[in-house]
Amino acid sequence: GEDVEQSLFLSVREGDSSVINCTYTDSSSTYLYWYKQEPGAGLQLLTYIFSNMDMKQDQRLTVLLNKKDKHLSLRIADTQTGDSAIYFCAESIRTGTASKLTFGTGTRLQVTL
């Protein structure tokens, strides 16, 4: 299956950490991605993790991958108001010679003062 699920909404206070979760079903994923979408805009790649890694840290972002449970999370440290957006996880699956992305349902992050 190719279902990728996320919780719909998360609200955090400025300065706190945000954790956005994602579950996927296809164990053949090669890469897993986190994208950010601001209102009326396209997608911005935040970070990605290769499927044989458990963790990746990039400045304020930490990605954790539990391949056994097919669970991916994105932690944003010191969340700022500019982090308010919709966050999509996506898995890359190879089909023959091609690979394509399947996106999660998206999590709207609201950062309050």
Next chain:
Amino acid sequence: GAVVSQHPSRVICKSGTSVKIECRSLDFQATTMFWYRQFPKQSLMLMATSNEGSKATYEQGVEKDKFLINHASLTLSTLTVTSAHPEDSSFYICSARDLGGLTYEQYFGPGTRLTVT
């Protein structure tokens, strides 16, 4: 680097007309481009994979005669919505894969909002 543009950013058309949307990779070559549509407050749904010099591969349920895709060069793919109807109103986003990239990363365009009246 790795910038993808789309044109137009917004378009309003009358029911029954056709609309063409362009997707360009500005500073890299892309043998493969992807077209997605996104309904309000929903995720991106892959419509088709566009390969330079060959026919596009459409996802199940996407009408290839309605959504015409042309990928004539390594930097340009076009999506034409033919005989548009109000239910085709949506946010269309393209992405491009860098031919020289190492991570199979897709770079996304800013999207085109289509409104059919």
